[in-house]
Amino acid sequence: MKIFYKIKEILFSYFPLILLYFLSFNSFELLKEFHNLIIFSFDLQMILIYFYVLKYPDELTPGHIFIAGIINDTVIGIPLGTSSLSYLVLSFFTSYIRNVTIRTKMLVEWATFIPALFLANFVYFIIINNFSNLSFYYFELLRNSFFTFLFFPIFYYLFNFLLKSNSKIKD
Amino acid sequence: MPDSRDDFIIAIRYALLKKGVKQKFSLFFLILLSIIIIILDRSSLSVMLPVRSVLNDLVYQAVAISSLPGKSVRYLSQVTHQHFTTYNQNKSLQEEIIKLKNDQFNDSFLKTENKNLKKILSLTNDRFLEEDIFITAKVILDQESPYLKSLLINKGSKYKILKGMTAFSENALIGTIVETNYLTSRVLLLTDLNSKIPVIIQNSNINAILSGSGNKRELILDYLPDQFKLEPDQIIFTSGKDGYLAAGIPVAQSYLNKKNEVVIKTIADPDQALIIFVTNGQFHK
Numbered sequence: 301m302k303i304f305y306k307i308k309e310i311l312f313s314y315f316p317l318i319l320l321y322f323l324s325f326n327s328f329e330l331l332k333e334f335h336n337l338i339i340f341s342f343d344l345q346m347i348l349i350y351f352y353v354l355k356y357p358d359e360l361t362p363g364h365i366f367i368a369g370i371i372n373d374t375v376i377g378i379p380l381g382t383s384s385l386s387y388l389v390l391s392f393f394t395s396y397i398r399n400v401t402i403r404t405k406m407l408v409e410w411a412t413f414i415p416a417l418f419l420a421n422f423v424y425f426i427i428i429n430n431f432s433n434l435s436f437y438y439f440e441l442l443r444n445s446f447f448t449f450l451f452f453p454i455f456y457y458l459f460n461f462l463l464k465s466n467s468k469i470k471d
Numbered sequence: 472m473p474d475s476r477d478d479f480i481i482a483i484r485y486a487l488l489k490k491g492v493k494q495k496f497s498l499f500f501l502i503l504l505s506i507i508i509i510i511l512d513r514s515s516l517s518v519m520l521p522v523r524s525v526l527n528d529l530v531y532q533a534v535a536i537s538s539l540p541g542k543s544v545r546y547l548s549q550v551t552h553q554h555f556t557t558y559n560q561n562k563s564l565q566e567e568i569i570k571l572k573n574d575q576f577n578d579s580f581l582k583t584e585n586k587n588l589k590k591i592l593s594l595t596n597d598r599f600l601e602e603d604i605f606i607t608a609k610v611i612l613d614q615e616s617p618y619l620k621s622l623l624i625n626k627g628s629k630y631k632i633l634k635g636m637t638a639f640s641e642n643a644l645i646g647t648i649v650e651t652n653y654l655t656s657r658v659l660l661l662t663d664l665n666s667k668i669p670v671i672i673q674n675s676n677i678n679a680i681l682s683g684s685g686n687k688r689e690l691i692l693d694y695l696p697d698q699f700k701l702e703p704d705q706i707i708f709t710s711g712k713d714g715y716l717a718a719g720i721p722v723a724q725s726y727l728n729k730k731n732e733v734v735i736k737t738i739a740d741p742d743q744a745l746i747i748f749v750t751n752g753q754f755h756k
Contacts, residue, residue, distance in 0.1 A: 322537065325530075325533060325534050325537040325538070326534070326537055326538050326541060361495075362496060362497075362498050362501050363495055363496050363501065365501075366496075366501045366504070366505065369505070370508075370526075371530055374526055374527055374530040374531075375530060375531075375534055375612075376619060377619050377621055377649075377650065377657055378619065379509055379512050379513060380508050380509065380511075380512040380523065380526075381504075381505040381506070381507075381508035381509040381512060382509065384501070384505040384508070385502065385505035385506065385509065388498060388501050388502045388505060389502070391498060392486055392487060392498050392502065395485075395486035395487075395489075395498065396482055396483060396486040398486075399482040399485050399486055400478075400482050427509060431509055431512075431513045432513075433665075434619065434665060435664035435665050436664075437664065437685050440685070
C-alpha cells in the first residue's frame, strides 16, 4: 500500500511535466480520436504552461518548456525552435504578470490569458511566415486560440483540484 | 511617472533573469537559444542537416511508442465496429463474388483478344518496369496539425527513399515525400495547402492544378477555364506535365455535397492509410 501511495505521489508531483511531454509527442494524434470534436481543438500546452508558470513556477521550469517545444516542432515538422520560442514568450509574459499582480483571482488570470496567448501566437505566426515556406491556416489558428481561451477556466479548476489532491497525499 | 517606469523595468528584468529553486537556465538564455536554433535551422548549414536528421529519427521513434495507447483505442473501436458489420458485408460479398465470377469470364476473353490485337499492331506494355522503385512502408504517425497535413512512415534514406518521391495508398496518390531521415520519412498529403499537382479531368482535355484546401479530404481545382463547369462523379487524373508524376494516376473525384455543390475529394483516405507504397513516380498496378 505504501508503494502505491509513493507511485501516486510521484505521478502527482511530476504531473505537469508528464502531461507537457505527452502532449508534445501526441497532441494532434489525440485529437484524431475525436473527429467530430476537431472543431473544438485547443492548445492544452498553452493552458498548462500559463497555469503552472503563474501559480507554481517551480513545478514547470523553462528548461522543460524549451525541450517540449523542440519535440513539438520535430513532430509537427516546422522550423526547430518555433514552439520553444512561442512557449518561452508565453512563460515570460506570465512571469511578468505574476510579478506585478498582488492579489490573484480566476477572472483576472483568465483576462490576462488573452494578451499572453496573443503574444505567443504572434511569435509563432512571425516565425512561420518569415523562417519557413509553409502556408498558414489562419482560421484554424484563430479558432484554436479562441477555444484555448474559452476552455481555460475548466482546466484552471481541474489543475487546482489535482494540486489539492496532491497536497492531501503529501499530508 | 519615473517610479512606475522603474517598476516596469524591474518586473521585466526579474521575469527574464530570475532563476527558481529547480531552475538551471534563465528565461533570457533559453529565449536566446531558441532564436539561435531557428536561425541555424533556417540557414541549412551542413552541420545542422545530420543533427536534424538524428533528432527527427529519435523523436519519431519515441512518438511511435508513445502513440501506442491512442492507436490501441482506435484499433479496439474499429475491431468492435467491424465485428458488428461483418455479417451484412459477408452477405453482399457473396452476391458480389457470383457477379465478379461472371465478369471474370468476360475479362479473360477480352484480355486474350487484346493481347492478340496488340501482337498484330506490334505494341508492348513492358516499359520502365526495371527502373521503378517500389517501397512498402508503414505509417507510424498521421499528423493533422493546423499547420501541416502529413504522414510519418517507417522507411527513410536507408531504404533509398528520396525527397520528391510519390506515395500511394490503395493505388491512389496520397502525397509526396518532403523530408527523409535515415530511418523515417515525412509524406506531405494532397490535402495540405502546400500541395499542388498538375491534373487532367476525366472525359475532357481540361488541364488544371489540384491544390490542397487544408480540410479533411477536400481539394481545390485552380486555373480552370472560365466557362468550364465541373460535373459530379468525374475522376481527376495526373496529367504528367510536371515531368515527374506519370500521367493517368487517379487522384481525386468530384461529388455532390449536401448543399448540391460539386466538391472534389481525394480517392484515397489518408486517415485510413496504414500501409503506403513509395515510388519514383512511375507507378504500375
